[in-house]
Amino acid sequence: MIWEWLHPWVTSLGSTSFGLWLGQSVERIAWLFVFHILGITLLLGTVLVSNLRIFGLALKREPLPELARDLDPIALVGLCLTLLSGALIFTGGAENYFTGWWFRTKMILLASALLFHFVVFRTVIRSERIKLHPVLAKLSGGAALLLWFSVGIAGRAIAFF
Amino acid sequence: MEPVWAWIKHSAVSKLVVGVPWIWPACETLHFIGMAMLIGIIGVIDLRMLGFMKRLPFAPLHKLLPWGIAGFVINLTTGALFFAGDPYQYKDNIAFIMKVAFILVAGINVLIFYLGPYKQVEAMGPGDDAPTSAKVIAATSIFLWFGVMYWGRMLPFIGNAF
Numbered sequence: 001m002i003w004e005w006l007h008p009w010v011t012s013l014g015s016t017s018f019g020l021w022l023g024q025s026v027e028r029i030a031w032l033f034v035f036h037i038l039g040i041t042l043l044l045g046t047v048l049v050s051n052l053r054i055f056g057l058a059l060k061r062e063p064l065p066e067l068a069r070d071l072d073p074i075a076l077v078g079l080c081l082t083l084l085s086g087a088l089i090f091t092g093g094a095e096n097y098f099t100g101w102w103f104r105t106k107m108i109l110l111a112s113a114l115l116f117h118f119v120v121f122r123t124v125i126r127s128e129r130i131k132l133h134p135v136l137a138k139l140s141g142g143a144a145l146l147l148w149f150s151v152g153i154a155g156r157a158i159a160f161f
Numbered sequence: 162m163e164p165v166w167a168w169i170k171h172s173a174v175s176k177l178v179v180g181v182p183w184i185w186p187a188c189e190t191l192h193f194i195g196m197a198m199l200i201g202i203i204g205v206i207d208l209r210m211l212g213f214m215k216r217l218p219f220a221p222l223h224k225l226l227p228w229g230i231a232g233f234v235i236n237l238t239t240g241a242l243f244f245a246g247d248p249y250q251y252k253d254n255i256a257f258i259m260k261v262a263f264i265l266v267a268g269i270n271v272l273i274f275y276l277g278p279y280k281q282v283e284a285m286g287p288g289d290d291a292p293t294s295a296k297v298i299a300a301t302s303i304f305l306w307f308g309v310m311y312w313g314r315m316l317p318f319i320g321n322a323f
């Protein structure tokens with residue numbers, strides 16, 4: 001399995017002096033958590049706004065491709081913030097996170113969400129021809145929203161179970 | 162205040178929240194969803210006032226607000242359930258007190274917005290710049306909601322609550 005193959009790398013990442021330094025201070029990790037959720041709200045907020053538009057619940061007079069382009073920088077800043085802070089949080093407790101079931105579930109969901117977001121969702125909502133495919137927009141919007149919130153909820157579960 | 166905390170602690174709601182094992186995580190999940198709705202929507206509206214996404218007129222963005230308010234209601238409800246579950250964990254917790262204070266100040270900030278530059282802002286069309294007072298309010302709003310998330314996230318670290 002991929003997890004076994006990755007394990008030695010994760011172990012050495014966690015035991016680098018940087019990893020140990022990160023994990024040493026609760027305060028440092030707490031600040032990273034704050035930036036992690038800030039990034040999440042930016043990303044999920046924009047996906048939510050896109051979906052409200054796709055389902056005709058808001059911003060009806062704004063063409064979707066233009067709205068999508070307006071929201072894109074916010075989504076990307078949010079995503080970068082989340083991934084970067086997440087990577088640092090992981091480095092500070094690599095071994096513990098890596099062996100957890102919820103963490104692994106979250107990573108699988110994250111990979112799916114990222115792939116779907118950039119290959120399908122972002123392409124569909126930015127497409128000028130989307131008026132021809134309102135069903136496609138609804139399906140990909142709904143799926144993106146569901147996937148991203150699942151990542152968040154699995155993340156929340158790491159702390160619980 | 163002690164009788165109040167004791168009354169909350171011994172209420173049926175409190176027993177339900179801590180007694181049924183899935184309720185707390187379910188509320189945390191809803192609290193997370195509500196946060197994304199509230200701060201996501203407010204963030205988009207604030208960023209427009211600060212000059213991002215200038216191509217969008219303000220009025221249709223402002224119509225997103227009910228979704229943000231829905232998020233706030235979800236979080237107020239689930240937050241109240243956490244508090245009911247274990248009031249002693251929160252009542253003297255500095256992170257909790259600061260979180261509530263930041264929410265109250267954010268509320269005052271919203272009032273100032275609607276009593277002040279709101280009408281001018283509502284009329285903003287594509288490419289229009291918000292008045293300085295609205296920009297200050299938007300920046301304050303982002304700071305305050307970031308603060309709410311900060312104190313919320315600090316609950317387990319500063320005051321040992323969860």
